[in-house]
Structures are given as C-alpha cells and as structure tokens.
Amino acid sequence: MTVSYTLSFSCPDRAGIIAQVSGAIFEHRGNIRVLNQFNDPDTGLFFMRMAFVTDCTRAELERTLGALAQSLQMKWELRSKDERQRVLLLVSKFDHCLADLLYRTRIGELDMEICGIVSNHPKTALKVTELGAVPFHHLSVGAENRAAQEAQILGLVKDLNIDLVILARYMQILSDSFAAALSGRCINIHHSFLPSFKGAKPYHQAYANGVKMIGATAHYVTADLDEGPIIYQDVEAVSHADMPDDLVRKGRNIEQRVLSRAVSWHLAQRVLMNGNKTVVFWS
Numbered sequence: 592m593t594v595s596y597t598l599s600f601s602c603p604d605r606a607g608i609i610a611q612v613s614g615a616i617f618e619h620r621g622n623i624r625v626l627n628q629f630n631d632p633d634t635g636l637f638f639m640r641m642a643f644v645t646d647c648t649r650a651e652l653e654r655t656l657g658a659l660a661q662s663l664q665m666k667w668e669l670r671s672k673d674e675r676q677r678v679l680l681l682v683s684k685f686d687h688c689l690a691d692l693l694y695r696t697r698i699g700e701l702d703m704e705i706c707g708i709v710s711n712h713p714k715t716a717l718k719v720t721e722l723g724a725v726p727f728h729h730l731s732v733g734a735e736n737r738a739a740q741e742a743q744i745l746g747l748v749k750d751l752n753i754d755l756v757i758l759a760r761y762m763q764i765l766s767d768s769f770a771a772a773l774s775g776r777c778i779n780i781h782h783s784f785l786p787s788f789k790g791a792k793p794y795h796q797a798y799a800n801g802v803k804m805i806g807a808t809a810h811y812v813t814a815d816l817d818e819g820p821i822i823y824q825d826v827e828a829v830s831h832a833d834m835p836d837d838l839v840r841k842g843r844n845i846e847q848r849v850l851s852r853a854v855s856w857h858l859a860q861r862v863l864m865n866g867n868k869t870v871v872f873w874s
C-alpha cells in the first residue's frame with residue numbers, strides 16, 4: 592500500500608546532500624512530490640523538506656534514513672500523512688485563540704488531535720462553552736506552586752503522548768526547565784509585532800508609543816521571554832483614535848490568524864529551527 596510521507600531535516604551543508612537523500616528515497620521505491628531546500632550562508636546549515644510516496648515499510652525507510660542521518664549529521668523528522676499530531680492547548684482568561692483552534696480543528700482545517708486543554712483559571716472563566724469531548728484541566732498556579740503545576744503539565748504531555756503544546760494566550764511565564772523540556776514543540780502567540788513590546792500588556796505599550804500598526808507573532812517558546820524563534824507574524828493599521836480596548840479588539844483577529852497559520856505550518860513540518868530563527872517552507 593502506498594503511503595505519503597514528509598521528511599524534514601537540517602544538517603551541515605555540503606555538496607551531494609540532495610543526491611544522497613533523493614537517491615535513498617528512490618532506492619525505496621519512493622516518488623518525490625515536493626522538495627524545498629535552503630542553504631544558510633550564516634550558519635552553514637542545509638535545510639530540506641521533502642514530500643514523497645512509497646510502498647516500502649516505515650522500518651525500511653527509518654533504517655536507511657537513520658544511517659544517512661548519522662553520516663550527514665542530520666536532525667530529522669519523518670511523519671506519514673496519517674500520523675495526526677497530538678496537541679495540548681494552554682489558555683488563561685482570553686480564549687479567542689482557543690476557540691479559533693477548536694473550530695479550525697473541528698472543520699478539519701487543522702489536522703491535529705486536541706488531547707486536552709489546560710488553564711490556570713476555571714472552565715467557568717472561559718467565554719467559549721463548547722469544548723466538545725476535549726478534557727479540561729484546571730491547574731491553578733502561583734509563586735508557591737509553580738514548579739508543581741508545571742510538573743503536572745509535563746505529566747500530561749507524557750501521559751497523553753503530546754507532540755505539540757500551544758500557548759493560546761496562556762499568560763504565565765514558564766520556567767527555563769519547562770521551556771527546555773518542550774524545545775521546538777511549544778508555540779506561543781504573542782500579541783505584538785516582536786521584537787517590539789515583549790512581556791505583559793503589549794497593546795497598552797503600543798498605545799503609549801502611538802503606533803500606527805499593531806501585530807501578533809507566533810514563535811517557539813524558549814527561556815527568553817518572547818524571544819523564541821519566530822514562525823509567523825502579521826500586522827494591521829490602527830489610528831490615533833484607537834484606544835487600548837480598540838487595539839485589543841482589533842488584535843484578536845490578528846492573533847487568531849497568526850497562531851492558526853503557524854500551527855498549520857508546524858503540523859506540516861514546514862518550519863525548521865535555525866538557531867534563534869526559523870526556516871519556513873511556506874510556499
């Protein structure tokens with residue numbers, strides 16, 4: 592039976608990488624459908640994303656690609672089309688991004704399995720009422736129990752076999768160890784056009800600075816608050832007449848579309864980490 596796979600990887604650049612990898616796929620009766628690559632002159636790294644179909648077994652593929660990964664020092668990921676990624680959503684009080692992700696998943700636009708919702712506020716604090724069958728975990732947090740609460744979240748990540756954690760306006764600063772544990776698989780939506788206005792209340796910061804554009808940024812979470820590798824951003828014009836509440840209102844739609852697009856690209860293995868940046872094969 593023919594199966595569709597996506598292979599994404601990065602490795603130190605050298606001549607012949609594409610020939611070796613595409614040759615290995617060919618040797619396993621693979622037919623390449625999409626191939627994107629990028630050579631970064633700054634980091635000397637090579638990046639590739641390949642979509643292909645084959646009827647050979649996954650074990651055969653992994654054996655060959657594993658050997659190639661060793662010789663080329665590849666950081667690689669191979670997923671088949673039917674491997675839906677398991678996702679945990681974290682939210683605080685503002686749940687417009689949560690609602691949007693639930694909706695887009697329900698209609699099949701986001702090909703992911705939402706395995707749970709975690710909030711530091713009770714379910715009654717949410718405006719979205721219809722969570723379907725998604726389990727809700729109220730894990731309150733404060734200075735006195737932060738480590739224990741994060742351990743509970745990581746326990747859910749392990750027990751539910753989570754591939755991706757999404758901070759859908761989760762307004763708690765995560766510890767260095769938590770960010771490290773989820774490196775490259777925890778996406779946050781920050782409600783400003785980073786690197787402007789990091790931290791809390793970015794719309795109020797923007798208002799105080801008289802900006803004429805507001806924006807949102809989806810990025811991977813690192814120990815450095817709102818400085819993780821950027822995945823996608825978008826902006827919208829605002830005027831002098833817009834008060835902070837107007838910026839919050841206008842920002843909601845920007846946040847929703849930025850986060851959902853970033854998640855969609857991550858799920859499709861279009862985003863590769865490149866130090867403090869990303870390579871995104873979005874076309």
Ligand SMILES: Nc1nc2c(c(=O)[nH]1)N[C@@H](CN(C=O)c1ccc(C(=O)N[C@@H](CCC(=O)O)C(=O)O)cc1)CN2
Binds near residue numbers: 767
């Ligand atoms: N280690 C990281 N943790 C978090 C990141 C990150 O990039 N690295 N992103 C933030 C999200 N965020 C803005 O997008 C953000 C969240 C919270 C705060 C903040 O100052 N929170 C206060 C409490 C606020 C409250 O309780 O309402 C605090 O934690 O003291 C700033 C920015 C998510 N975490």
